Amino acid sequence: MARLRWQGWWDPFSSLRYMQREFERLLGRGFPFGESHAIGGGVYPPVNVFNGPNDILVQCEVAGVKPDDLDISITGETLMVKGVKKGHPDEEKLTFQRRERGMGEFSRTIILPDKIDADRVEAKLNLGVLTVRLPKSEAARPRQIKVNA
């Protein structure tokens, strides 16, 4: 049976949150009346961090987000990915039968495992996946130590 997204960590409150959103919608609150949805149970975008010998790779899943709507910044050893996932244009004219994708602002802060060289960071958005490559600073790279006999 196909599973829904991001069930690697089990969220015990996801069904309650879903019910709360449905009630809010019935009562005329929540998106599009004011507050934005918490996308995916509140943790968005999902992130993978890979730590290599010379650089750190961070992958974020941001399908449907345009490159202009992303705001990526680095402060020290912290990477912050912020942005907004816009809804459908002309929403009022549409009748929704099913609405599973969330929209709204998102922000995720990732503490990097090592010191990086902020001037050489590259970010690419391809097929809805943002890949940020952060080269490590000289001091953080592994160095071989020769043993003197």
Add this chain to the structure above:
Amino acid sequence: MPEKTEKIAVRAEPARPQPQENTLAPLVDIYEEADGTVVLVAEVPGAAADKIDVRVDKGVLTVWADGRLEKPASDYAETYADFSAAQYFRAFALGDEIDRDRIESSLCEGVLTIRLPKAVAAKTRKIEVKTG
């Protein structure tokens, strides 16, 4: 530079068997436009156009996509993993009023949009009442 939208061919073929392991259901929005066209928007991040399969057969629309990302080289340690790339699969029952031959689908930035127009004959038509 924003990505171009790519067209995806919609095939009239029996559905591909659903893979079991590591298959996720993509999140979808389904809405109807003013003229009755049904639009299905599915999120399939990581899937390139040549790894997407949209088929219509016997009133069932099936969407399959391979969103498996390339893993970085083996000397990278996985510090934190929220998502592991996967195959996406979802099937939808089509109503009779959808025109099967004019279904179109396109991919842009990890979002697959499928437009299902209503058959012309099924649109509501006013019938004129003649007197006399």
